[in-house]
Amino acid sequence: MNVVILSTYQQFGGAAVATGRLHRALQKHGVQTTLLVGTSARQERHQPAPDVTFLANNFLAEQTAFGRFVAERLYFLPFERDPSVRFHFSPAVFGTGLNFHPAIQQADVIHLHWTSFGFLSLSGLRSLFDLGKPVVWTLHDQWAFTGGCHYTGGCDHFLTHCHHCPYLKKPGDNDLSARRFDRKQWAYANAPLHLVHPSRWLADQAERSTLLGGFPHQVIHNTLDQQVFTPHATPDTTVPRLLFGSANVTDSRKGFSFFAEALTLLHQQFPDLKPEILVFGKGRSYLFNELPYPIRQLGILTHEDDIVAAYNAATAMVVPSLEDNLPNTIVEALSCGTPVVGFRTGGIPEMIDHQQNGYLAAVGSAQELADGLAFILTHPEPGLLRQQARRSAEGRFSEVHIARQHIELYQSLLSEN
Numbered sequence: 001m002n003v004v005i006l007s008t009y010q011q012f013g014g015a016a017v018a019t020g021r022l023h024r025a026l027q028k029h030g031v032q033t034t035l036l037v038g039t040s041a042r043q044e045r046h047q048p049a050p051d052v053t054f055l056a057n058n059f060l061a062e063q064t065a066f067g068r069f070v071a072e073r074l075y076f077l078p079f080e081r082d083p084s085v086r087f088h089f090s091p092a093v094f095g096t097g098l099n100f101h102p103a104i105q106q107a108d109v110i111h112l113h114w115t116s117f118g119f120l121s122l123s124g125l126r127s128l129f130d131l132g133k134p135v136v137w138t139l140h141d142q143w144a145f146t147g148g149c150h151y152t153g154g155c156d157h158f159l160t161h162c163h164h165c166p167y168l169k170k171p172g173d174n175d176l177s178a179r180r181f182d183r184k185q186w187a188y189a190n191a192p193l194h195l196v197h198p199s200r201w202l203a204d205q206a207e208r209s210t211l212l213g214g215f216p217h218q219v220i221h222n223t224l225d226q227q228v229f230t231p232h233a234t235p236d237t238t239v240p241r242l243l244f245g246s247a248n249v250t251d252s253r254k255g256f257s258f259f260a261e262a263l264t265l266l267h268q269q270f271p272d273l274k275p276e277i278l279v280f281g282k283g284r285s286y287l288f289n290e291l292p293y294p295i296r297q298l299g300i301l302t303h304e305d306d307i308v309a310a311y312n313a314a315t316a317m318v319v320p321s322l323e324d325n326l327p328n329t330i331v332e333a334l335s336c337g338t339p340v341v342g343f344r345t346g347g348i349p350e351m352i353d354h355q356q357n358g359y360l361a362a363v364g365s366a367q368e369l370a371d372g373l374a375f376i377l378t379h380p381e382p383g384l385l386r387q388q389a390r391r392s393a394e395g396r397f398s399e400v401h402i403a404r405q406h407i408e409l410y411q412s413l414l415s416e417n
Contacts, residue, residue: 001031001410004107006098008038008119010052011302013247014328015114015140018198018222020052022138022406025223025399027051031407034103038096038119039065053103055096055119068094068118078169079176084252085167089148091180095121099131109410112137116150122180122187129191134413136406138196138220140325145209147177147184151253151323158209184211191215194413196406198222198326199347218409222326223402224335228304231337231390232312240275240377243314243338245301245329249283255320255343260287261366262320266373267292273377280310311336316358316376320369324348334358334393337386341372351396357389 005023009016023035035052039062056065071094073086080086095118098104110133115125129135141150147162149155155166157177165177172178188211195217197203203219206212242263246254266273277291280298288295301307311317317333319342326347330340334351340358342348343365352358359372379385 001109001407001414002034002107003031003109003111003410004034004036004103005111005113006036006038006115006120007113008115008117010035010037010039010054012039013114017328018140019113019138021222021224022402023051024225025403026406028399029403029407031403031410034107036098036101036103038115055098055101065096065118068096070118072116072118076176081167081169088150089165089167089177090116090143090150091148091176092116092120092122092125094118095124097124097127099127104128104131107133108414109133110135114140116143122183126187126191129187129193132192134410134417135191135193136196136409136413137193138198139202139206140198142202142205144184144195145206145211147179147181149177153323158205158211160210181211188212188215192417194218194409196220196409199350201347201350202325218405220405220409221397221402222328222331223397223399224328224331226335226394226398229308229311229332229335231386232308240273240315241278241313242275242373243278243280243310243317243333244319245280245310245317247281249279249281253322253324255322257287258320258322258343258364258366258369259318260291262369262373263291263293265367265370269370270374270378273374275315275373275377278310278314280307307332308336311338314338315382316341316373318342318369318373319348320361321345321348322363326351331393331397334389335397337390339376339385339389341369341376343369351392353388353392357385357392 007016007019023033026033037052038055056062075093076091142152143150146158149167162177162181163173164171165175168175193215195215197219198221200219203217207217244259275293277293277295280301282300311333317338317340319327319330324346330351333340340352343363344360345363352360354360359375361368361372
């Protein structure tokens, strides 16, 4: 069995990280996989992985890939509501052709992941579908079944037909989202497509959508190497630490402002608690200077050893995302035995067992988030919380379990084909 896995990036963003982990898990279990990445390692400022095939493998190809990314952004520029939504909507007008790439030609199964930002256009997707090979598509956000946004922000137009898009400067009946929605209908027509969702929440959304409701769907969680992401020595409980991490700390969807407000409430209501705040990721929030506790910025962590050390140093991971699918940070934290406090949104309730391996707060409630922080920091048996966190991760995200589910899916599709 030969599977080609497609991803815009190798390491940049949670979808790329999850894709690479699946690729390596499948290889460990005897599947011949090729991870075909749309950019180059140099563009991502990461060391190239030896088992990754980069489409942009020379200077000219790098410039071409960057040109497609720029063209996508420039195309959307006249339509965007304001700069804050610039990267939240992808029209998928520009992309590369892959039909004659050796990895595509040799593949028995094509496995799509996150392919926006100039990697695959809707025309490019249609051409892959027209090859007639089984196509698995793991969704990492809502883009595949909307008129262009990656997260809807509560808009439900995708259930019927996108229009009056809140991300656009001039929303209307025939706005950009409506036109790209029509284009997706054309691209998906008669596609040999099977949808995989890391969370039940995302599956429910896609199954109800007009664009993807007629295709088969399956829930398979993300995975990671739990021999690497594993508990180390018990952390120093004399200095409790709360960890927040995101690819972009300033992304409003990741909810740092609610975490900051919750810390203020925690300080007022539990003055004896004196946690240290650890933050990793790109960017610096203006709220850092207003926190009532000392904060240590860890920057962008690229090496797994550093990431694992951060989780093991933390008393709790805090994930106050307002919308999310199946955050890697929670998978990683639980695998390291670190309980997680988060909002009850998206796929997060499928990961956190309330008051067992963490705490679930109502979406947008800084007070409930503070209650969750206090629950972890004052728990009489912190060791039990950590054991339950690790046990829950072993049951849900192990490489053996997730790889087996994918292999069974591939085999069934090839048998049908």
